[in-house]
Amino acid sequence: MVNQRIPYGRQNISEEDIKAVVDVLRSSHLTQGPSIEAFEKAVAQRCGVKHAIAVCNATAALHISCLALDLRPGQELVTSPNSFVASANCGLYCGARVGFVDIDSRTWNMDINALERRLASGSIPQVVVPVHFAGQSVDMDHLGALKRRYGFAVIEDASHAIGATYQGRPVGFCDNSDITVFSLHPVKVMTSGEGGLILTNRDDVAARVKRLRSHGITRDQALMPGPSHGPWYYAQTELGFNYRMTDLQAALGLSQLHRLDEFTSRRRQLVHQYHQLLESLPVVRPWEQNGNQSAHHLYVIRIQHHLLDPSRTKNQVFQSMLELGIEVNLHYMPIYWQPYYEQQGHKKGQCPQAEAYYQEAMTLPLYYDLTDDQQRRVVESLRQSLGL
Numbered sequence: 001m002v003n004q005r006i007p008y009g010r011q012n013i014s015e016e017d018i019k020a021v022v023d024v025l026r027s028s029h030l031t032q033g034p035s036i037e038a039f040e041k042a043v044a045q046r047c048g049v050k051h052a053i054a055v056c057n058a059t060a061a062l063h064i065s066c067l068a069l070d071l072r073p074g075q076e077l078v079t080s081p082n083s084f085v086a087s088a089n090c091g092l093y094c095g096a097r098v099g100f101v102d103i104d105s106r107t108w109n110m111d112i113n114a115l116e117r118r119l120a121s122g123s124i125p126q127v128v129v130p131v132h133f134a135g136q137s138v139d140m141d142h143l144g145a146l147k148r149r150y151g152f153a154v155i156e157d158a159s160h161a162i163g164a165t166y167q168g169r170p171v172g173f174c175d176n177s178d179i180t181v182f183s184l185h186p187v188k189v190m191t192s193g194e195g196g197l198i199l200t201n202r203d204d205v206a207a208r209v210k211r212l213r214s215h216g217i218t219r220d221q222a223l224m225p226g227p228s229h230g231p232w233y234y235a236q237t238e239l240g241f242n243y244r245m246t247d248l249q250a251a252l253g254l255s256q257l258h259r260l261d262e263f264t265s266r267r268r269q270l271v272h273q274y275h276q277l278l279e280s281l282p283v284v285r286p287w288e289q290n291g292n293q294s295a296h297h298l299y300v301i302r303i304q305h306h307l308l309d310p311s312r313t314k315n316q317v318f319q320s321m322l323e324l325g326i327e328v329n330l331h332y333m334p335i336y337w338q339p340y341y342e343q344q345g346h347k348k349g350q351c352p353q354a355e356a357y358y359q360e361a362m363t364l365p366l367y368y369d370l371t372d373d374q375q376r377r378v379v380e381s382l383r384q385s386l387g388l
């Protein structure tokens with residue numbers, strides 16, 4: 001029998017998930033109905049935050065979050081180079097400049113000490129976007145202290161981290177940030193097909209992102225500049241978008257939210273097993289900070305190429321894994337190495353840790369349905385691909 005290909009990540013959809021979506025299909029509202037509010041309320045409750053606002057994806061969530069925090073042309077947004085391009089693109093959407101702070105050599109998250117040095121030198125951005133890489137929270141207490149001292153806004157890009165905890169509390173509580181964003185893309189820890197969530201304790205930000213997700217329109221008299229003309233009336237008070245989530249997606253999201261702990265606990269078990277199975281191989285395994293629990297969106301290793309036969313290149317190792325049916329991936333090339341960012345004047349060399357990381361990183365398959373047998377096949381394939 002030919003071995004099945006093993007992807008690096010994939011969703012799990014249960015019969016209950018399917019039923020939840022079908023129920024909406026049979027109902028009167030496919031969008032702008034009651035499932036959205038039910039989902040938003042459940043997320044807010046779980047994370048211990050005042051507001052949760054559902055949108056069509058996390059990229060849209062980051063965009064209108066930046067707008068709600070008044071990010072403007074000429075100002076700066078700073079993020080981690082070790083992320084998906086959306087963490088930085090949101091700044092460009094607003095006409096702002098984007099800057100990058102190098103990563104910590106252990107967590108592979110933004111190095112908050114490096115950010116602190118940048119701030120101390122007088123370079124204060126309008127918005128900082130920490131990314132909870134692979135599902136592990138950034139040191140938010142340290143970042144929060146800097147936020148209070150220097151006055152910048154913070155959007156946590158927690159696209160990898162729904163289901164994670166920081167100091168025993170679910171990521172998303174926003175004590176040290178203005179906003180937290182989750183992604184519900186199928187490859188993430190839980191899914192709504194496509195989807196994003198904006199969490200905040202600020203009433204002004206919640207009102208603003210709700211307006212921005214729906215054309216900049218409000219039906220709330222209190223938010224209108226003048227009197228209503230009648231029951232049909234709505235007022236567009238700024239330029240917004242159609243970034244809404246549908247009720248089909250919200251129903252799937254809510255159903256998956258009930259399974260989130262089950263998802264993260266299986267992922268944690270697989271991570272524990274990877275740690276053991278990889279112990280004797282020349283790879284650096286991911287490091288977890290004490291007291292916090294990662295959502296384990298990704299399992300990334302760093303291959304110690306200097307310990308391998310020098311004729312074996314990184315590309316050969318990847319190629320060999322793919323030939324063995326293991327769909328490894330690489331999260332991430334530094335964002336500023338992207339051709340678009342180079343065209344904007346970003347130079348190689350600005351974040352040495354992120355660049356060294358990129359030379360070694362490999363994402364191994366990790367998802368709820370990965371079996372123990374498949375996991376052993378991944379590790380055996382890796383041993384073979386490393387030439388050992």
Ligand SMILES: *Cc1c(COP(=O)(O)O)cnc(C)c1O
Nearest residue numbers: 057058059084086159183184185
């Ligand atoms: C997936 C991802 C996004 C974008 O999420 P979408 O919901 O696909 O728009 C943003 N930031 C990070 C770090 C991501 O991994």
